[in-house]
Amino acid sequence: MKDNRECYLMKGNEAIAHAAIRCGCDGYFGYPITPQSEVLETLSLLKPWETTGMVVLQAESEVAAINMLYGGGASGKRVMTSSSSPGVALMQEGISYMTAVEIPAVIVNVQRGGPGLGTIQPGQADYFQATIGGGNGDYNTLVLAPASVQDMADFVDLAFNLAFKYRNPTFILSDGVIGQMMEQVYLPPFKPRRTEEEIGKECPWAANGYKLRQRKPNLFSSLEMDPRTMEQRNIKLQEKYALMRSTEQRSSEFMCEDAEYLFIAFGSVSRCAEEAVTILRKKGHKVGLLRPITLWPFPEDRLNSILPTVKKILVCEMNAGQMINDVKLAINCQRPVCHYGRTGGVVPTPEELLESMLQIIEGKD
Amino acid sequence: MKKEDIIQPQNLVMKKPDLMNDTIMHYCPGCSHGVVHKLIAEIIEEMGLAEKTIGICPVGCAVFAYRYLDIDWQEAAHGRAPAVATACKRLWNDRLVFTYQGDGDLACIGACETIHALNRGEKITIIFINNAIYGMTGGQMAPTTLVGMKTSTCPYGRDPQLHGYPLNITDLATHLEGTAFVSRQSVHNVTAIRKAKAAIRKAFTNSMKGIGSNLVEIVSTCSTGWKKTPLEANKWMEENLFNFYQLGDLKDTTK
Numbered sequence: 001m002k003d004n005r006e007c008y009l010m011k012g013n014e015a016i017a018h019a020a021i022r023c024g025c026d027g028y029f030g031y032p033i034t035p036q037s038e039v040l041e042t043l044s045l046l047k048p049w050e051t052t053g054m055v056v057l058q059a060e061s062e063v064a065a066i067n068m069l070y071g072g073g074a075s076g077k078r079v080m081t082s083s084s085s086p087g088v089a090l091m092q093e094g095i096s097y098m099t100a101v102e103i104p105a106v107i108v109n110v111q112r113g114g115p116g117l118g119t120i121q122p123g124q125a126d127y128f129q130a131t132i133g134g135g136n137g138d139y140n141t142l143v144l145a146p147a148s149v150q151d152m153a154d155f156v157d158l159a160f161n162l163a164f165k166y167r168n169p170t171f172i173l174s175d176g177v178i179g180q181m182m183e184q185v186y187l188p189p190f191k192p193r194r195t196e197e198e199i200g201k202e203c204p205w206a207a208n209g210y211k212l213r214q215r216k217p218n219l220f221s222s223l224e225m226d227p228r229t230m231e232q233r234n235i236k237l238q239e240k241y242a243l244m245r246s247t248e249q250r251s252s253e254f255m256c257e258d259a260e261y262l263f264i265a266f267g268s269v270s271r272c273a274e275e276a277v278t279i280l281r282k283k284g285h286k287v288g289l290l291r292p293i294t295l296w297p298f299p300e301d302r303l304n305s306i307l308p309t310v311k312k313i314l315v316c317e318m319n320a321g322q323m324i325n326d327v328k329l330a331i332n333c334q335r336p337v338c339h340y341g342r343t344g345g346v347v348p349t350p351e352e353l354l355e356s357m358l359q360i361i362e363g364k365d
Numbered sequence: 366m367k368k369e370d371i372i373q374p375q376n377l378v379m380k381k382p383d384l385m386n387d388t389i390m391h392y393c394p395g396c397s398h399g400v401v402h403k404l405i406a407e408i409i410e411e412m413g414l415a416e417k418t419i420g421i422c423p424v425g426c427a428v429f430a431y432r433y434l435d436i437d438w439q440e441a442a443h444g445r446a447p448a449v450a451t452a453c454k455r456l457w458n459d460r461l462v463f464t465y466q467g468d469g470d471l472a473c474i475g476a477c478e479t480i481h482a483l484n485r486g487e488k489i490t491i492i493f494i495n496n497a498i499y500g501m502t503g504g505q506m507a508p509t510t511l512v513g514m515k516t517s518t519c520p521y522g523r524d525p526q527l528h529g530y531p532l533n534i535t536d537l538a539t540h541l542e543g544t545a546f547v548s549r550q551s552v553h554n555v556t557a558i559r560k561a562k563a564a565i566r567k568a569f570t571n572s573m574k575g576i577g578s579n580l581v582e583i584v585s586t587c588s589t590g591w592k593k594t595p596l597e598a599n600k601w602m603e604e605n606l607f608n609f610y611q612l613g614d615l616k617d618t619t620k
Binding site: 063 | 414415416417418419421422428429431435436437438439440441442445448449450451452453455456457460477478481
């Protein structure tokens, strides 16, 4: 059978841009920062405003960009931004405001090493920021972690669908490896942008003036003077987060069926771990890999279902130990959980992960 | 002649706009906000734009502006209204998108967003209420506070050596290529109100026609923050603020 899909060789950042245009995105607002500037550059080169009508705007700062998402999302449009760690730190206020009034939008973080200005090399140290919430107040955002250029292309539409399903900002938490490396990728087919009537139907909550005379005015405000009313709003939000937690856990597995020793890794590190598993299996070790695709909600149900055969767990991340907390919480510390992390922009090799796992297998942890 | 004979449509000279509801305002007696709210409601109604309007309100005294005008509103984070408005207008070309901001919101924490939205020539209108003080938080020094003026955070008067100089951001806006119409008005008497209405109407008209960015400053009173009676506040504004913030259309590229 002939494969009619469009196959390209491109960077993860470029795939994000192409996918945005193809999945009916209405607007992109971003500010240049390494290692993700290709997203804005690619969009600027492709000129989607002449084809699909998608708006592309270089904002004056990440602070402005996230507030542009606030306005665009609150008016019912599919809007997105992309940035890297220090830029996403600047966006936290806006993200908190958006969760408070339930504004859908997609935020791509192509992480680099930190803290501070850090490095332009890859990192995964924004795990806490993305999964726990870097802004003020009790809130959560959905977090998708791509591990390939294909994921970058596929997750844009998925992120938009989740964002609108739950009226909540959704993160694509990538890293400098996935953003910069080139791989074969099948781009999604073109989906038209929604018409004003379709937006009116899908988003009756949106503040855009549409058919105002036939309804009550729509308002987006997170301010509440009465604490009891504010608490009620919080309870409603928490109910939504509970629903997201029970419904949206996603993960993939590699050789987990009989695994006694389990790698848990996300994003580019999961690719290294997969290689380590392959080598260790050839040596006769019963090793597997669980790759969380959603970091929030963490795929705790799946982890617990494969736990019976597992003796020990090794969490590998490009940070000093962040996802390891979620792993321990998910299994209620029923197994020993070790950590192998590189920081500051250093990407671990499969050999390092393999060696670290061998130490655990041999009881030297 | 009976009262009922007088209350007839043909005798109507003044009317509350339909878009303005009956919610009791939280503004202090003598405050300018209520008058500007009414003007905005009147103009939106006269231009038939109720179903085409997105209002962006600020953090400051006008944080509750959405309570009084029955249009779609988005409450922006402190200072970010021009960025929010930028996206709304770019994504909804045929809408009237306006922000309503005070001096602290617009000229201090949001100075970056204000300057860049205006300079990009976003097809929006910014209504700028300048009372030279932080009203909502209880009368602190604003970027627009005059030299020598006393506030709770410059209780001995604004001293340029300590606090720097007042920022005349509207004059600055006239020098930006992206602005089409920049005007400074007040609403302290009937003549001023009529002029202010004409300026806002012109700004809204430009925004709908897609002509540049538009900024209308309303030099306003804050009798509570200034610790004056409403009448004293009006007089003080005329004698002091108008010298530094001179009224009139400062830039109009459509002429």
